Amino acid sequence: MNWTGAARTILVCAILIVLHYTLRPLLAWRASIDFIIVALLLGAVRLRPGAAAVYGLALGLVSDSLAVSSFGAAALGMSIVGFGASWLKAVFFADNLALNGFFLFLAKWVFDLIVLLVGHRAHGAEIAMQLFVWSPLSAAVTAVAGVIALSLLKPLMEVRTA
Amino acid sequence: MATAARSSSRADAALLVGCVVVSFIAIALPGAERTADGAVTSEGPREAVAGALRRTIVAPLVGLQRGSERWRSAWTAGERQQLVIDSLSMRATRLQALQVENDQLRKLMGLGTRLEWGFVPAEALHSTTPNDGLVTTLTLTAGSTAGVARYSPVVAADGLVGTIRNADPTMSIAILYTDPDFRASAMAADGNSFGIVYPHAARVGGGDSYMLELRGVPTRVNLKPGSVIYTSGLGGTFPRGITIGSIVQELKTAEVWTRTYLVRPAVSPSRVTFVLILSPQRVTQGTGNIWGATVNADSATKRIAAAGDSLAKQAAVLQAQARQAALDSMKRATIDSVRRSLGAPPLSIAPTDSAGRGAQRAAPASAQPGPRRDSTRARRDTLRPDTTRKPRP
Numbered sequence: 001m002n003w004t005g006a007a008r009t010i011l012v013c014a015i016l017i018v019l020h021y022t023l024r025p026l027l028a029w030r031a032s033i034d035f036i037i038v039a040l041l042l043g044a045v046r047l048r049p050g051a052a053a054v055y056g057l058a059l060g061l062v063s064d065s066l067a068v069s070s071f072g073a074a075a076l077g078m079s080i081v082g083f084g085a086s087w088l089k090a091v092f093f094a095d096n097l098a099l100n101g102f103f104l105f106l107a108k109w110v111f112d113l114i115v116l117l118v119g120h121r122a123h124g125a126e127i128a129m130q131l132f133v134w135s136p137l138s139a140a141v142t143a144v145a146g147v148i149a150l151s152l153l154k155p156l157m158e159v160r161t162a
Numbered sequence: 163m164a165t166a167a168r169s170s171s172r173a174d175a176a177l178l179v180g181c182v183v184v185s186f187i188a189i190a191l192p193g194a195e196r197t198a199d200g201a202v203t204s205e206g207p208r209e210a211v212a213g214a215l216r217r218t219i220v221a222p223l224v225g226l227q228r229g230s231e232r233w234r235s236a237w238t239a240g241e242r243q244q245l246v247i248d249s250l251s252m253r254a255t256r257l258q259a260l261q262v263e264n265d266q267l268r269k270l271m272g273l274g275t276r277l278e279w280g281f282v283p284a285e286a287l288h289s290t291t292p293n294d295g296l297v298t299t300l301t302l303t304a305g306s307t308a309g310v311a312r313y314s315p316v317v318a319a320d321g322l323v324g325t326i327r328n329a330d331p332t333m334s335i336a337i338l339y340t341d342p343d344f345r346a347s348a349m350a351a352d353g354n355s356f357g358i359v360y361p362h363a364a365r366v367g368g369g370d371s372y373m374l375e376l377r378g379v380p381t382r383v384n385l386k387p388g389s390v391i392y393t394s395g396l397g398g399t400f401p402r403g404i405t406i407g408s409i410v411q412e413l414k415t416a417e418v419w420t421r422t423y424l425v426r427p428a429v430s431p432s433r434v435t436f437v438l439i440l441s442p443q444r445v446t447q448g449t450g451n452i453w454g455a456t457v458n459a460d461s462a463t464k465r466i467a468a469a470g471d472s473l474a475k476q477a478a479v480l481q482a483q484a485r486q487a488a489l490d491s492m493k494r495a496t497i498d499s500v501r502r503s504l505g506a507p508p509l510s511i512a513p514t515d516s517a518g519r520g521a522q523r524a525a526p527a528s529a530q531p532g533p534r535r536d537s538t539r540a541r542r543d544t545l546r547p548d549t550t551r552k553p554r555p
Contacts, residue, residue, distance in 0.1 A: 021223045025230040026237075048170065050177030057181040062223065064188065065215035071208045072188025079181035083174070118189060 008156050009046050013039040031137035036063060037108045038146040044082040045089040056082025070119025077114035081107050097147050104146035108139035263435060269319030270436050276452045280444025282308045286434045297431045298341040304439060305332045313399055315440045321405030321428035321453055322393060323437055338431045340372045348376055348406055349394035355383040356394055359406055362424065374407055374425040381419055385409045391425055401445050405453040
């Protein structure tokens with residue numbers, strides 16, 4: 001990835017992160033869009049898996065700083081998701097929007113699963129409800145938002161497959 | 163090449179392991195110490211790290227999030243306020259409608275109290291919406307079971323609404339004055355100018371401007387705009403004195419001997435919700451002057467004037483009779499005195515003449531001092547000379 005491509009990626013990821021902290025509270029949906037996951041995946045596929053894990057850790061710590069009760073859970077989840085996305089980048093950036101959407105959905109759902117299990121945010125029926133109702137819904141809207149973002153930003157972003 | 167790839171894979175795996183370890187360390191960091199009631203006694207390392215992040219790297223994002231949440235709160239508060247405003251305005255609208263309905267019911271109750279008997283109250287159900295064209299019929303929630311008959315007049319507090327076309331047992335259909343078949347014999351407030359009211363052919367001004375025409379008014383009668391028109395009672399369908407409307411202007415027609423006027427109805431059909439249906443007995447016996455205050459005043463004035471005239475006439479007749487009686491008694495007294503002076507027996511003293519008696523009987527005692535005085539004087543005149551003159555011979 002050249003410098004221009006890196007700058008573009010950083011800009012797009014910054015925009016998505018800003019959206020996460022501006023648009024998401026404004027919408028305040030029960031199943032909200034996770035722009036940070038989209039930013040993580042967009043960045044991770046342009047990095048080596050190790051670097052993607054570090055990138056995920058950084059984003060996770062940013063998230064955790066605002067959710068002290070489960071501090072570290074988002075860092076762990078994003079590290080794993082970032083590493084996995086970078087490792088699966090060839091699949092992720094196949095020229096198929098539906099496939100991209102599916103991987104966005106999967107990434108968000110895995111992230112929520114890790115955060116719920118490690119962060120001890122819910123118990124019993126509540127955890128099941130969160131995992132099988134709200135997390136899939138949130139993953140779905142995140143996937144839709146991610147697909148739209150990928151479609152809009154495709155001309156701007158240079159894709160480099162491994 | 164393979165060695166480089168392998169080493170980079172190892173580096174990636176090492177980085178992942180490092181990240182996972184850091185994450186677990188973060189998870190394992192002790193939180194704030196709390197008392198039994200949940201109060202924070204001291205800030206733990208977890209809060210310290212998170213706080214440091216919030217104050218430095220994440221600070222701009224925290225600011226953005228706070229701004230968004232404020233926007234969201236303002237938006238929600240605005241929505242709540244809008245809901246409150248909407249519900250208040252809705253309530254105000256309902257209140258207005260209720261007030262209008264209440265006014266109508268009060269008026270109708272007042273009308274019912276004045277009518278006293280011979281009517282059936284009914285609710286008017288509109289078969290067409292007010293904006294859906296010309297309203298010509300109304301469905302009324304009273305039928306033949308309640309005493310409603312065909313051609314019974316339908317009235318509201320403001321005046322004439324229409325007449326019953328069909329009376330079913332539980333409900334009836336009324337045609338309004340807007341119906342092409344509607345006719346009513348009408349008169350002006352003075353009770354001297356008559357005409358026939360027809361529905362106006364063209365709607366004027368749109369909306370509720372249902373207008374009527376007063377046709378067949380004699381040319382010599384000139385009705386001014388604003389003059390109130392009432393039913394005349396001719397024809398027997400409507401009793402006399404129900405307000406129909408008021409004159410707007412004269413319409414130019416080809417008629418030479420009659421005038422036609424445009425009349426604004428007193429009742430707006432689209433706003434009629436409650437009506438009274440007059441029974442046939444009430445139509446026959448009349449409604450009195452319930453609607454027409456002007457008719458009331460006019461007819462009362464006329465009646466007073468007529469009564470005054472008859473009293474004056476009666477007084478004049480009585481005066482003439484009294485004068486006649488006085489003349490009669492004077493004449494009789496003169497004849498008697500002449501006869502006595504001649505030695506002839508006097509005529510029997512007759513009481514007052516028949517005219518005088520009639521007058522006394524007809525008029526009350528206090529109202530007829532003249533004739534009595536005259537008759538007594540006449541008697542005195544007839545007696546006194548006799549008593550004074552008797553000892554002389």
